[in-house]
Amino acid sequence: MARAASALDYRELARRRLPHFLFEYIDGGSYDEVTLRRNRTDLQDVALRQRVLRDVSAIDTSATLLGRAVRMPVALAPIGLAGLAARRGEVQAARAAEAAGVPFTLSTVSACSLGEVTAGVNAPIWFQLYMVRDRGFLRDLLAQAREAGCDALIFTVDMAVPGSRYRDVRSGLAGASGPLGAARRTFQAMQRPGWAWDVGVRGRPHQLGNVAPLLAGRTGLDDFFRCMRENFDPSVTWRDLEFVRNEWPGPLVIKGLLDADDARAAADLGAQGIVVSNHGGRQLDGVLSTAAALPAITGAVGDRLTVFADGGVRSGLDVVRMLALGADGVLLGRAWAYALAAAxxxxxxxxxxxxxxxxxxxMALTGVTRIGEIGPDVLARP
Known part of the structure; x- marks a missing residue:
């Protein structure tokens, strides 16, 4: 596998390696993918202020996120089914994050189970939670996360219902259920023999990790998507945060906020952090990009809790842009899934x-040497 010169190169390498339906699942957004594109273009339009003749001989990228010292203010975001991008993929990604000194976040709907991933690393991971109807299942899952030593919970709140992702319909991942859908996906997998052997055969068992109890022995992708549609709880309100808080004693981060009033509500209810996010453009199309929404939110609650941001980040330059817009840390999403699929x-x-x-x-070319110095002054147009 050729080494990528930049994070963007990994996307093309992933496209060549993954079955079409799986690449489209990772790469796509909802509806016309307007927000998906805005996440990239709006972030790229953030102009930085170049400064010269400053001593930048000692750059320090280290930071502290939710009480943990990290090598840089970046964490790997939760991505559903990311473990299918490579053999036991979430374990591989968690090991890479540990070696790099940054947190890894495991999705509720991961391919590998919480127990498998935590057994494969020494550093604690973060765990992401979706609210489903079965509170007993959630109680057991949170108990597993506590026992496994997870040191932060990322509670995703922008999935009351799944977004309409038309690429998944066109690719055969969704909408083509039963034997016809399975045959279509099998044909696509056969066109990627490297993936079919390494992941499809050697990567077994495919039990869809943490949600296996809800699937009751069923292991097909059709079963998984049907189960999620049936089990996501659209009745959840801020009052349900009390249930999560009672079951989770550690740092709690609310993910999926784009509105300053919602950010204030999260702070009022005792969350330690929030993630300014539009779910990578995969939920409500046409909403603000993260870069556009971030300044108002950090202005409203930035001194009350830790503010993370995701959406469109493909480089270290993008990380600096997000920090300049007010984020304390950045969750890296698709970029790590592409890299995992590629290599x-x-x-x-x-x-x-x-x-x-x-x-x-x-940092050197904007004249700063520490993460704490990155702020509005680094922007060309504050």
């Missing part, structure tokens, strides 16, 4: 090293 753990490790190197260059 496994080695790809994710290389990607994270690239990000750190790019951050160092961006």
């Amino acid at each position: 496994g753990q080695r790809g994710v490790t290389h990607l994270l090293n690239l990000l750190e190197s790019e951050m160092r260059v961006a």
Whole structure:
């Protein structure tokens, strides 16, 4: 596998390696994908202020996120089914994050189970939670996360119902259920023999990890998507945060906020952090990009809790842009999934090293040497 020169190269390498339906699942957004594109273009339009003749001989990218010292203010975001991008993929990604000194977040709907991932690393991971109807299942899942030593819970709140992702319909991942859908996906997998052997055969068992109890022995992708549609709870309100808070004693981060009033509500209810996010453009199309929404939210609650941001980040330069807009940390999403698909753990490790190197260059050329110095003054147009 050729080494990517930048994070964007990994996307093309992933497209060549993954079955069509799986690449489209990772790559796509909802409806016309307007917000998906805005996440990238709005972030790229953030102009930085170049400064010269400053001593930038000692750049320090380290930071503290939710009480943990990290090598840079970046964490791997939760991505559903990311473990299918490579053999036991979430374990590989968690190991790469540990080696890079940044947190890894495991999705509720991961391919690998919480127990498998935590057994494969020494550093604690973060765990992401979706609210489903079965509170007993959630109580057991949170108990597993506590016992496994997870040191933060990322509670995703922008999935009351799944977004309409038309790429998944066109690719055969959704909408083509039963034997016809399975045959279509099998044909696509056969066109990627490297993936079919390494992941499809050697990567067994495919039990869809944490949600296996809800699936009751069923293991097909059709079963998984049907189960999620039936089990996501659209009745959830802020009052349900009390249930999560009672079951989770550690740091709680609310993910999926785009509105300052919602951010204030999260702070009022005792969350330790929020993630400004539109779910990577995969939920409500046409909403603000993260870069556009972030300044108002950090202005409203930035001194009350830790503010993370995701959406469109593909480089260390993008990380610096998000920090300049007010974020305390950045969750990296699709970029690590592409790297995992292209080259496994080695790809994710290389990607994270690239990000750190790019951050160092961006910091030096904007005249800052520490993460705490990155703020509105780094923007060309504050």
